Amino acid sequence: WKPFGAGDAGFGRRTLDLPSFIADTLRALAGDRGAVENAADLLINPADGLRAINEADQLAAFEFAATFSSQGLRNVLQGIEPGMTELQAARLMGINGLPQCCHPMLSAGKRAPYGLPSPRLDIIQRGDPITMAYGIQGSLNARAGFLVESAAELPERISDYIEKLVAPYFSAAVDWYETIGIGVAGGALWKAVHQRIGDPFFGVSLNPGHLIHIDEWMHSPVFSGSAIELKSGMALQVDIIPATGSAYFTTNIEDGIALADEPLREEIAARYPDAWRRIEARRAFMGDVLGIRLKPEVLPFSNIPAFLPPFWLSRNTAMAVAGR
Structure with a gap:
């Protein structure tokens, strides 16, 4: 699932990517006095979502x-x-x-x-x-x-x-x-x-x-x-x-x-x-x-960190920064 941001024209906090039968049921339970909102940002907001920061x-x-x-x-x-x-x-x-x-x-x-x-x-x-x-x-x-x-x-x-x-x-x-x-x-x-x-x-x-x-x-x-x-x-x-x-x-x-x-x-x-x-x-x-x-x-974390070989049959030949 994904949240919807300011760049997603026409979508807001009440836009859900749930299956319709789930969304409809939740809206019926909430009734006119409530609202069913997309809360994916709680977990995956790229600034401070719970899953964005790891121990x-x-x-x-x-x-x-x-x-x-x-x-x-x-x-x-x-x-x-x-x-x-x-x-x-x-x-x-x-x-x-x-x-x-x-x-x-x-x-x-x-x-x-x-x-x-x-x-x-x-x-x-x-x-x-x-x-x-x-x-x-x-x-x-x-x-x-x-x-x-x-x-x-x-x-x-x-x-x-x-x-x-x-x-x-x-x-x-x-x-x-x-x-x-x-x-x-x-x-x-x-x-x-x-x-x-x-x-x-x-x-x-x-x-x-x-x-x-x-x-x-x-x-x-x-x-x-x-x-x-x-x-x-x-x-x-x-x-x-x-x-x-x-x-x-x-x-x-x-x-x-x-x-x-x-x-x-x-x-x-x-x-x-x-x-x-x-x-x-x-x-x-x-x-x-x-x-x-x-x-x-x-x-x-990679065992080939930034290792970029353009020609795969030239083993261990890869790009590097010149003069360093």
Whole structure:
């Protein structure tokens, strides 16, 4: 369920997304003297909903979820080969019955631009565009690129894939990661992304970042002009999706982070030392290898944090910030 906001023209607090037989019954019980109102904001308001702020135990559960799902994508990036079926490639994710927050996604070739299809028996060909996502309750991770070793294998008309799409996209993701923090307004994150890739070519129309919980998209404080300040305890997902609608296809980083002030960080480190060691290793990787400077309160939960390989057959080759 979702609440309705000021931008949802024609909808107000009495607009319900309940099945009609429930809504009608409640209205009959309330009668003329009462009102049946949409109270979803009590739980999922992006500023102060009860589910928007998490305790250490909940964040530790989300870190486990993100570790598992992101490692699944890492396994695909390391093991995918031309000639596999989509289902064979998806098996590398290690899906094992943990409760999912969305259907598994992996598609190549003609279906890949749709973004959302589940894997089937189609053969993955060298040169195909390819996209994948895997989410279990508390996490979702996604990546997209081409099944080639270098730009030399791309069609000539998109041989500048890196320069035209991937590099500016990665710069926007870097700005997202370096901007986010406690007290930062959601509108500042939106602006950081759109200053880099606001051109219509990139087709970024969804919220570039949102709250995540056991559901993949709980709500989002990230939109144009948002004054909602991010708080300690929030779990968020970088979710910047270019939809070029062209031969350039797309590129994609979707990973989860949490914001934690010093007391919360100390609690997580003391009570969940294994999770804390993983978080520290990811922060070091992002800073030392990728050149992304995180604020102390930003805790990456993904095992491939901001790791963006444009060419999936060039193992361990990914975008990084030059000169850092």
